[in-house]
Amino acid sequence: MHWEAQRLVNMANRVLLGKKGTEYGLWISKPGKDVTTANVQDLLFSTSSSDYKYAQILAQGTHTFPTTAGSTHTVTVPCVNNVKPYVIWYSIVTFGTPAYFPGSSLNLNVVVNYSFPSTNNCSVQFYKYGSASPTIGYFITTGEVA
Amino acid sequence: MANRVLLGQDGSDYVLKVSKSGVNVLTAGDDDLVFDSTKPESSFIIKTGTVDLTTGSTSSPPNPLGSSAWVNFGVTLSYYPLVTITRQVGSNTLYPSPEVHFTAGIDSNKNGYSLTTIQTYVEVQASRFRVHALGSQGRSSIATPNLIVSNSTYTFDYIVYALGGATSS
Numbered sequence: 675m676h677w678e679a680q681r682l683v684n685m686a687n688r689v690l691l692g693k694k695g696t697e698y699g700l701w702i703s704k705p706g707k708d709v710t711t712a713n714v715q716d717l718l719f720s721t722s723s724s725d726y727k728y729a730q731i732l733a734q735g736t737h738t739f740p741t742t743a744g745s746t747h748t749v750t751v752p753c754v755n756n757v758k759p760y761v762i763w764y765s766i767v768t769f770g771t772p773a774y775f776p777g778s779s780l781n782l783n784v785v786v787n788y789s790f791p792s793t794n795n796c797s798v799q800f801y802k803y804g805s806a807s808p809t810i811g812y813f814i815t816t817g818e819v820a
Numbered sequence: 821m822a823n824r825v826l827l828g829q830d831g832s833d834y835v836l837k838v839s840k841s842g843v844n845v846l847t848a849g850d851d852d853l854v855f856d857s858t859k860p861e862s863s864f865i866i867k868t869g870t871v872d873l874t875t876g877s878t879s880s881p882p883n884p885l886g887s888s889a890w891v892n893f894g895v896t897l898s899y900y901p902l903v904t905i906t907r908q909v910g911s912n913t914l915y916p917s918p919e920v921h922f923t924a925g926i927d928s929n930k931n932g933y934s935l936t937t938i939q940t941y942v943e944v945q946a947s948r949f950r951v952h953a954l955g956s957q958g959r960s961s962i963a964t965p966n967l968i969v970s971n972s973t974y975t976f977d978y979i980v981y982a983l984g985g986a987t988s989s
Contacts, residue, residue, distance in 0.1 A: 689834065704985065714897075
């Protein structure tokens with residue numbers, strides 16, 4: 675293999691940028707794992723399959739809804755060609771010490787609505803039911819789910 | 821590259837680090853890095869897609885309303901990975917999961933005052949997962965549309981992260 679074509683950067687067997695087997699790409703293994711032999715379960719990043727992606731966080735934050743039923747909170751994020759991002763949210767409830775509940779909690783339901791104001795932008799709307807005034811935290815990531 | 825990407829030696833370690841915009845990767849703290857190969861986990865996704873769940877005719881708790889078919893990862897992992905789902909509710913509307921909805925009438929054994937929650941959750945194994953819709957009791961004054969009911973089919977978006985193998989310390 676010609677060294678120029680191979681262009682392998684293999685640092686302590688954790689990061690491989692270049693040729694692995696018959697393909698070129700970037701592979702990064704988890705600590706303690708040899709990137710040249712690691713299975714997918716032991717990788718932090720891999721370009722080996724079109725199924726593989728990396729969930730980059732496009733936006734994150736918190737929001738406290740007013741008591742008005744049907745109140746909304748909208749976050750606009752980049753989404754190339756209107757591919758939907760992925761939304762993870764959780765409620766933040768304070769019982770002396772803030773506690774975090776994934777997804778809906780007992781007095782909160784939030785719906786996520788998407789709209790596409792332009793080809794490369796997406797608006798994510800959090801819609802709250804009920805008259806409580808909850809605080810939510812959220813992450814919006816690249817997803818390319820469907 | 822403008823002190824944003826570090827590929828190479830960092831102290832005694834060899835790393836790939838990428839800092840947030842405007843932050844020097846050579847001096848960035850953990851919260852200013854977009855990627856850091858020294859960390860034990862990342863948000864590396866090994867599978868995405870959609871899966872359907874068709875509910876049965878029995879809706880009384882604690883019976884599950886229904887389960888999806890198993891979705892295979894295509895690989896058997898040495899841990900149970902993180903799987904997140906959101907339920908599609910019409911065009912461009914989603915319910916992130918776990919979702920809990922409240923409605924009256926599914927279980928009316930307590931003089932009509934007993935309300936019922938509908939929960940969705942993911943059962944994850946090392947090589948596959950499936951989605952369940954479950955009925956259980958609860959109370960709330962909140963009414964929401966698009967509940968999961970019997971004899972219907974629902975579609976969920978899912979993401980499988982290769983995340984879960986690290987040992988916390």
